[in-house]
């Protein structure tokens with residue numbers, strides 16, 4: 001999950017200087033493991049035919065259907081053999097530079113805590129279900145594994161260039177809320193969707209949100225929301241194309257080109273957009289009209 005982060009720069013008590021902590025797998029309670037199993041079962045029923053082939057293959061090869069919260073060491077052994085990535089435990093959101101440095105070194109930071117049973121459908125910070133069920137299966141795909149490492153490097157560069165906001169939008173509209181156009185139809189690969197029961201349906205089926213073909217500059221200029229369903233989703237034609245456009249393009253001129261241009265509203269459709277769904281925005285309108 002990628003949010004605006006305002007974290008002080010010292011790691012919490014007991015954490016390493018790189019903010020990692022032991023996962024401490026034996027400390028999980030039965031309730032914790034059952035919460036994972038409940039969330040997993042709900043998504044496992046919903047995702048075939050909705051999630052991208054690549055995501056479903058990752059879920060399978062990493063044997064994530066095993067009951068209980070995965071042990072990061074076992075998971076990392078499998079993942080390392082496939083794409084050189086490992087999963088490291090952190091106690092919560094970490095500073096941007098720490099986040100990017102781990103990513104640039106093929107270390108995926110995953111929350112070591114899990115939401116409470118009364119928080120099944122919404123939580124502010126990325127917990128182990130969002131991070132491991134949502135993000136990790138995609139890391140078994142060699143192209144996506146390359147993309148995220150490059151993203152980490154690009155993040156450290158964006159910090160240098162003062163372009164974090166633009167780069168964070170790319171992450172948000174691909175890694176977190178991306179859709180892909182597969183031969184069988186639109187599919188989900190974004191972790192924020194894949195780990196959400198309701199958004200897994202909303203993102204593909206609901207007439208409310210816009211669905212627009214991915215364009216790098218368009219995404220970098222488009223605002224996003226962190227508190228509710230997205231009002232626009234961007235659709236890539238393939239992971240190869242996402243890699244080609246992002247890894248092969250030098251972003252510095254792109255950042256310079258858009259620095260003077262205004263942000264694009266979260267529900268906007270521009271004349272130059274290649275539109276798949278012109279959304280009704282009914283969901284967002286009705287939500288906004290609800291009594292506080």
Ligand SMILES: C[C@H](O)[C@H](O)[C@H]1CNc2nc(N)[nH]c(=O)c2N1
Nearest residue numbers: 001002003005092093094096099
């Ligand atoms: C790109 C931006 O820094 C992003 O919000 C990062 C910040 N820190 C994080 N820290 C953790 N643990 N997980 C995350 O997804 C993020 N996202």
Ligand SMILES: N[C@@H](Cc1ccccc1)C(=O)O
Nearest residue numbers: 150151154246247249250251
């Ligand atoms: N090409 C980007 C780096 C990057 C690659 C892949 C994803 C995101 C960013 C840059 O020049 O900064």
Ligand SMILES: [Fe+2]
Nearest residue numbers: 001002126191
């Ligand atoms: Fe995430």
